[in-house]
Amino acid sequence: MTSPLNRNVSRGYAMLWAVVLVAISVCVSLLTAITRAYASSLMVLIGFGIAALPWVPARRRSLIACQTTVLLRADGWRADFDSLRYGxxxxxxxxVACWASMAALMLLSIASSP
Incomplete structure (x- = not known):
């Protein structure tokens, strides 16, 4: 069984990604009609964008920051708040590290669909 602190970390992580999912869904619905006419050129641009990702400094910093941990309080509402904030x-x-890859895959699926 997981501890309440682990559940709060998961909730904080999921809350952020739920907001991103809504934004991506809106972008997909808006871009679907626009990109049909420019599918081949869009796929070339996406390919160049994916190739450039490893050299973006913000991505490297975020990948390093994903591996860091912080001190969490042991009990009480502050422990719940700390674990939610950590998530x-x-x-x-x-x-920050993965948004461009996810957006590229989303756009490739739109551009390659008939």
């Missing part, structure tokens, strides 16, 4: 911090670092 959101880890989610933010994951978002």
């Amino acid at each position: 959101m911090v880890i989610g933010r670092e994951c978002l």
Whole structure:
């Protein structure tokens, strides 16, 4: 059984990604009609963008920050708050490190669909 602190870390992480999921869903619905006419050129641009990702300094910093931990209080409401905040911090670092790859895959799926 998981501890309440672990559940709060997961909740903080999931809350951040739920907001991102809504934003991605809105972007997909808006871009679907626009990108049909420019599918081949869009796929070339996405390919170049994915190739450039490893050299983005913010991505490297975020990948390092994903591996760091912070001190959490042991009990009480402050422990719950700390673990929720830690989940959101880890989610933010994951978002900064991976958003471009996720967006590229989303756009590739739109561009390659008939």
